[in-house]
Amino acid sequence: GAVVSQHPSWVICKSGTSVKIECRSLDFQATTMFWYRQFPKQSLMLMATSNEGSKATYEQGVEKDKFLINHASLTLSTLTVTSAHPEDSSFYICSARVDRGLTNEKLFFGSGTQLSVL
Amino acid sequence: DAKTTQPPSMDCAEGRAANLPCNHSTISGNEYVYWYRQIHSQGPQYIIHGLKNNETNEMASLIITEDRKSSTLILPHATLRDTAVYYCIVRVANTGNQFYFGTGTSLTVIP
Numbered sequence: 001g002a003v004v005s006q007h008p009s010w011v012i013c014k015s016g017t018s019v020k021i022e023c024r025s026l027d028f029q030a031t032t033m034f035w036y037r038q039f040p041k042q043s044l045m046l047m048a049t050s051n052e053g054s055k056a057t058y059e060q061g062v063e064k065d066k067f068l069i070n071h072a073s074l075t076l077s078t079l080t081v082t083s084a085h086p087e088d089s090s091f092y093i094c095s096a097r098v099d100r101g102l103t104n105e106k107l108f109f110g111s112g113t114q115l116s117v118l
Numbered sequence: 119d120a121k122t123t124q125p126p127s128m129d130c131a132e133g134r135a136a137n138l139p140c141n142h143s144t145i146s147g148n149e150y151v152y153w154y155r156q157i158h159s160q161g162p163q164y165i166i167h168g169l170k171n172n173e174t175n176e177m178a179s180l181i182i183t184e185d186r187k188s189s190t191l192i193l194p195h196a197t198l199r200d201t202a203v204y205y206c207i208v209r210v211a212n213t214g215n216q217f218y219f220g221t222g223t224s225l226t227v228i229p
Contacts (some may be wrong), residue, residue, distance in 0.1 A: 006161070008154030013152040034216065044162070066142070093161050095217070105211045107154075 002028045002098045006110025013084055014118055021079045021113045023094030029074035030096035034107070035067070038091040050077045084117045091115075121145065122206045127224045130200075136193040138223050140206030143187045150211045151182060153191045155202040156222075162205065165191065169211075196227045 003026040013019050021024050023033060031052045036044040048055045048069050056069035066088075068080040077096075095109040123141040130136040142151065152167040166173055166180045168189075173180040177190040193200055205222040209215050 004161075017206070036219075043155075043221050046216055046218060049216060091159070105168070106164050107152075108164060109154075109218050112159065112161045114159070 002026075002106075002108045004030075004094065004096050004098065006094050006113060008113055009111060010114040010116070011053045012116045012118065015024060015085050016083055019081045019084055019115060020052045021081075021092055021114075021115075022093070023077045023079070023096070023110050025075045025096045025108075026097055028096070030098070031074060032097040033071060033077040034095045034097070035069060035077075035079050036095065038112075044093060047079075058062040081115065084115070086117045089115055089117045121208050121218075122220045124204070124206055124223045126221065127226070129226050129228055130193075130196045132198060132227050132229050133195055135139060136196040136200065136225060136227070138191040138193075138204050138225065139188065140191070140204075141188045142206070142208045145186050145208050146210070148210050149208045151180065151186075152187050152207040152209065152217070153178070153180065154205045154219075155200075156205070157199075157202045162219075165204075167211075168211065196225075198227050198229065201225060201227045 005024045007022050035047045038044050046059050047062045050069045050071040052071045058064045069101040071077040091112050093112040095107045099105045150167050150169050153165040154162040156162045165177050168180045182189045203222040203224050205219050
């Protein structure tokens, strides 16, 4: 399967600082990446769709100025949590879409980033 | 939005088959059924997907009913490492459409 690398695995930051999370597709090019967040014992919630070379599309209720997404290349998307606050503490997961034919589209996920804002 | 219904939890004895059901009564003709699983504090892992025919790979089998309104993921010989949350997702493939996750089934494999 395709490999998606996400860094860092965990980060602790002070309230008011910004945190950048990187998501890389290692052995394929990903024109589309997705960013999710997950709170304890809950399901994954889609935050935004990131398309290479264009602006991200955010889900309803997700602040685009709070969660900055950049997808400048076919192998890298970044999520920056700006002016983080304790309520932003969550597990953030990126994924990349792999399309290898009409019936073989799949989504591969990074290992996630646990963000803790003090 | 999630279009699937799954039981919140299930248990399975180690070595036995685990059968995880999913209802998707409003599925459209061009929507595929995908299964992913998430082991605690990790990113989800792709398991299998299908349109209308039954599918099998090295991880599992996917059985889709003839009317496509429900499906079952089968782990033929469950191991302790199969303990995870299993998500059933329906979506139109090959369109760049989003993958929306429902609440999933928490499977516990018991020794």
